[in-house]
Amino acid sequence: MINKETCGPVYRYEVRNPDYGVLEVNHLSMEGAIREAVRQWGADWRTTACDCTARKLGSARKPRCRRCGREFGRPGDYAAYCPDCERVNEQRRKERAARKEDRRAGMRK
Numbered sequence: 208m209i210n211k212e213t214c215g216p217v218y219r220y221e222v223r224n225p226d227y228g229v230l231e232v233n234h235l236s237m238e239g240a241i242r243e244a245v246r247q248w249g250a251d252w253r254t255t256a257c258d259c260t261a262r263k264l265g266s267a268r269k270p271r272c273r274r275c276g277r278e279f280g281r282p283g284d285y286a287a288y289c290p291d292c293e294r295v296n297e298q299r300r301k302e303r304a305a306r307k308e309d310r311r312a313g314m315r316k
């Protein structure tokens with residue numbers, strides 16, 4: 208299904224509120240950015256959203272991998288690791304899981 212909330216370019220918005228201050232969020236739409244800011248502030252949507260103003264800062268930056276620091280994917284993606292590092296992480300998880308099984312096998316002897 209194609210709709211405004213889930214498709215299209217992601218932008219960086221600066222959302223401002225007299226009580227909560229300023230927050231920068233990535234979103235597809237200005238309304239979505241305000242909703243996201245209100246959520247992150249843990250504020251009440253019905254009362255707080257009315258006081259919010261949002262300003263488009265420009266295109267959202269691409270995510271930067273936490274492991275290798277490389278930019279990857281599409282702007283506004285929330286992934287923490289690039290696909291390469293994700294594969295390495297997955298490999299490590301498998302190795303750790305395999306070691307655990309070895310230890311259990313050892314206990315049975």
Ligand SMILES: [Zn+2]
Binds near residue numbers: 277289
């Ligand atoms: Zn990486």
